[in-house]
Amino acid sequence: MGKVQLFEVRLSESRVIYSPGEPLAGSVTVRLSGALQYRAIKVSCVGFCGVSNKVNDTAWTVEEQYFNSTLSLADKGVLTAGEHSFPFQFLLPASAPTSFEGPFGKVVHQIKAVIDTPRFSKDYKCNKVFYVLCPLNLNAIPEIEQPNTMSITKKFNYKLVKSGSIILTATSDLKGYIVGQVIQLRTDIENKSGRDTGSVVASLLQKVAYKSKRWIYDLRTIAEVEGVGVKAWKHAEWKEQILVPALPQSILQGCTLIHIDYYIQVSLKSPEVSVTLPIYIGNIAVNRIPLSPARSVPHIPSAVVPSAPPEEEEAASGYHPMDNVSIPTKSHSQQQPFSYAPGLSFQEVRLDSDQTGSPNHPTLCLSTGATVPYYAEGTVVPVPTASSLILPPEYSTWGYPYEAPPSYEQSCSSANSSLSNGN
Structure with a gap:
């Protein structure tokens, strides 16, 4: 032998x-x-x-x-x-x-x-x-090029006998993005109370659902940016950007056991209120027809006219019509967008998509959240990733939780209940 x-x-x-x-x-x-x-x-x-x-x-x-x-x-x-x-x-x-x-x-x-x-x-x-790799063409999703907007009003009590309300509105410039693209986010906060709010936080969330004997949910914060709070009786505007890092696409076409979803969540820490914008992460970018040299997220005026505070607060608060202010950013937690897999040799492979773009081959990278390589359109400079890659056969080295994480519904129960109650 x-x-x-x-x-x-x-x-x-x-x-x-x-x-x-x-x-x-x-x-x-x-x-x-x-x-x-x-x-x-x-x-x-x-x-x-x-x-x-x-x-x-x-x-x-x-x-x-x-x-x-x-x-x-x-x-x-x-x-x-x-x-x-x-x-x-x-x-x-x-x-x-x-x-x-x-x-x-x-x-x-x-x-x-x-x-x-x-x-x-x-x-x-x-x-x-x-x-x-079965590329997800974002242009196949209806209204993907439209801004994504969600608004919520929450009433709350403070100082035992006083009441107020917060109107939180979040808008993204699109409903779908590719890796390396920037999410343009605008947040409007109307503080109709005599109490300052806590800081405002915008997060890019990933929810992966696994269909076993029961559904298992893996919810992760991919990127997060934080702004300061809003003073009493102020109408504040916060404009921020979130860079989409290396992520697997939203839809695994043909797979019924694993579902991948992404969300932008904007929340206030005090009083607790949040809005959630579902988005798609794909491989082929949205085709936007340039209507002007620079496209910006349109301002969405509030449909609610600010009302005067209770009479007993007027003297103490020195109330006047709401001032419009801008919110500065406190911190920004963002993963690096690209990383190459050490030891792998890649040949030239083209996407079967529109060839009117750059004549160069798309850059080949590896997701930080999956082992499938993806292609990024345009000129991309690879930089080291801030989180560990999963590369076969060593995928088990990633620091995953050892217990099934809570479901997205459980994690966002407060936001969902507020939405359903209309508060």
Whole structure:
């Protein structure tokens, strides 16, 4: 029985990224120090999704398979000493979903090879993971180019007997963005009370839902920016920007077990009030028709006319019509947008999208929240990421929580109850 010195799968041109419906070619390489008897040499192309109730556990509770094709490369015989190469080719299905990897589940595509040896002998196995990218074209989503606006009014009591209200309105310039794009955010706060508010915080949130025996939710704050509070009887405006870092796309088309959603949440710490804007993260940017040299988020005037405070407060507060002020920013917590995967060699691969843009190939990067590489349009300068990458097979090194996090609904219960009650 010969000794196997090398047994591996090699993809043509060292590619790692493929599109649905694309052919995938490669070879299985075997190097032997002596003769090896075998019954068959086979290679399989497999795509599946697995979800578990435990963090980084591959004993899947629920699975769904997308494709599983097997080719026989060699029938019963003997391999002589030396190196042997067996070419293969598969056609990826057009319905193959984008690759993804998270703490409670993943979408994996891989090539598996096996040398089936005679009875009582050891079988030899190896595999090679590749990535499928099905780009999300934001232009296919209705009204994606429109501003996203949400407003809420909350009444509250203070100093035991006094009452007031806060009108919080948040507006983003679009409803969808790509990695590296800047979210233009505008917040209007009307403080109709004699009490100063706490600081205002804008957050980019990611919610990943895993369908197991029960739904498991992973809610994360991707980026956060904080502004100062609003003085009593003031109407304040806060303009900020959030850079979209490396993130997996919103929709894993064809996958029913993992759902990815993104939100912009703007909240006041005191009194507690928040609004949530759902957004999409895609791969192909929104086509905006330039109506003017610079497009800005339109001002949305409040439909509520500020009312006078209670008579007993007039003398003490020196009330006058609301002044319009701007809110300065206190802090900005933002992940770096791009990072390259060390040790990976990427070939030129184009997106099948509009070719009227930059003649250069899109820059190939890796998500900080998944193992699927993505393409960024335009000129991009890669910089080190502020958070650790998940790279196979070491994805378990990321610091995921060891218990299932609360659901998005639970985390935002106060905001949802306020919205439903109209307060």
